[in-house]
Amino acid sequence: MNTTTDPTGPIGATLVDLRSDTVTRPTAAMYERMATAPLGDDGLDGDPTARALESTAAALLGKEAALYVPSATMANLLAILAQAGRQELVLAEAASHIYVTERGAGALTGTFYEGIAGVEGAMDLERLGDALAPGRYKLRTGVVCMESSHNNAGGTVLPLSHMRAVFEASKRVGAGVHLDGARLLNAAVALGVPAADITAFTDTVSLCLSKGLSAPMGAVLAGSAVTIERARSLRKMLGGSQRQVGIVAAAGLVAVESMVARLADDHAAARRLAQGIGRVPGLATNAPQTNIVQVDVSATGIDAAQWERELKGRGVLVRPWGRQRLRCVTHRHVGEREVELALAAFAAVAANPARGMQDPPGAAA
Numbered sequence: 001m002n003t004t005t006d007p008t009g010p011i012g013a014t015l016v017d018l019r020s021d022t023v024t025r026p027t028a029a030m031y032e033r034m035a036t037a038p039l040g041d042d043g044l045d046g047d048p049t050a051r052a053l054e055s056t057a058a059a060l061l062g063k064e065a066a067l068y069v070p071s072a073t074m075a076n077l078l079a080i081l082a083q084a085g086r087q088e089l090v091l092a093e094a095a096s097h098i099y100v101t102e103r104g105a106g107a108l109t110g111t112f113y114e115g116i117a118g119v120e121g122a123m124d125l126e127r128l129g130d131a132l133a134p135g136r137y138k139l140r141t142g143v144v145c146m147e148s149s150h151n152n153a154g155g156t157v158l159p160l161s162h163m164r165a166v167f168e169a170s171k172r173v174g175a176g177v178h179l180d181g182a183r184l185l186n187a188a189v190a191l192g193v194p195a196a197d198i199t200a201f202t203d204t205v206s207l208c209l210s211k212g213l214s215a216p217m218g219a220v221l222a223g224s225a226v227t228i229e230r231a232r233s234l235r236k237m238l239g240g241s242q243r244q245v246g247i248v249a250a251a252g253l254v255a256v257e258s259m260v261a262r263l264a265d266d267h268a269a270a271r272r273l274a275q276g277i278g279r280v281p282g283l284a285t286n287a288p289q290t291n292i293v294q295v296d297v298s299a300t301g302i303d304a305a306q307w308e309r310e311l312k313g314r315g316v317l318v319r320p321w322g323r324q325r326l327r328c329v330t331h332r333h334v335g336e337r338e339v340e341l342a343l344a345a346f347a348a349v350a351a352n353p354a355r356g357m358q359d360p361p362g363a364a365a
Helices: 028-036 048-061 072-083 103-109 125-132 160-172 184-191 195-199 225-237 246-258 263-278 304-312 336-351
Strands: 065-069 089-093 112-116 141-147 176-180 204-208 219-223 292-296 325-329
Touching: 028 246, 048 065, 048 195, 048 204, 048 219, 048 246, 065 072, 065 225, 072 103, 072 141, 072 176, 072 204, 072 219, 072 225, 089 103, 089 125, 103 112, 112 125, 125 141, 125 160, 141 160, 160 176, 160 195, 184 195, 184 204, 184 263, 219 225, 263 292, 263 325, 263 336, 304 325, 304 336
Parallel strands: 089 112, 089 141, 141 176, 176 204
Antiparallel strands: 065 219, 204 219, 292 325
């Protein structure tokens, strides 16, 4: 098992970290590219490595241009700032990350966020149509936001037919369409299509580089050349100018060039994990489409917070996702051995939830 002695492995002595795919470490190839990256001042005449990443990402996402930013949250904010005017509506699926976690940005954008109820991350199209319809005293919709894969829905992937319907309904009223694609490439791998087939039904799209793709930080926002040029100016206003950013953009280049196909391994690990947990008495899971497993613990008599503590005592880290649900995310540091260790921990907690083991499974006797 990788430890802190391996710079490309997970941090610390925990046997299995399922809290998020953001815990991934840079690969050896990323460190090598970072050490030799051409650098410049991205706030002045530009950083050549950042520009190379932007060009590569734009091509991957089927857009004219792209912008490298510190986080996917900033990318989503820039997309809204660039496409929605003050006192306009931002529509998003009611359980989406943009609506649940990021709508405080309304204080900066001057926009009003409205959640549209959906199923498995897909907005109800009739409700969306009602929200888009013009009416007396109704605010105009500036941008409609989708999310795929959908975090709170357990990594579900939006069907392309649904995305087309949302895009066409939005265009009929002149609204922009943004895709929160933090895990877009997981969605593309799950659908078996190029990312550009998904983004064809969007005006802008964000992509996180520091989740399953294993880059240490950063995201890209892609769209038309005009929109991205506006976003570049807005990035400076938000304090997002980055100097010799090529050091980390180099890792992002490796991420988009060579880390996409392996996401299928994470999806397979998630399926094995879900199937195994589902065999533990009292536990139920979603059927993961990508790399997120949601575990319903309501039938076990202990809540998610206690499950988190008990699993941690056995060397497995997870996140409570509400009072009766856990979220487990697979990534490149979770292979067959880690799945088996996690399953042993889940079974042990279910069998004896109050005792808590001092030694994690697999530790030396």
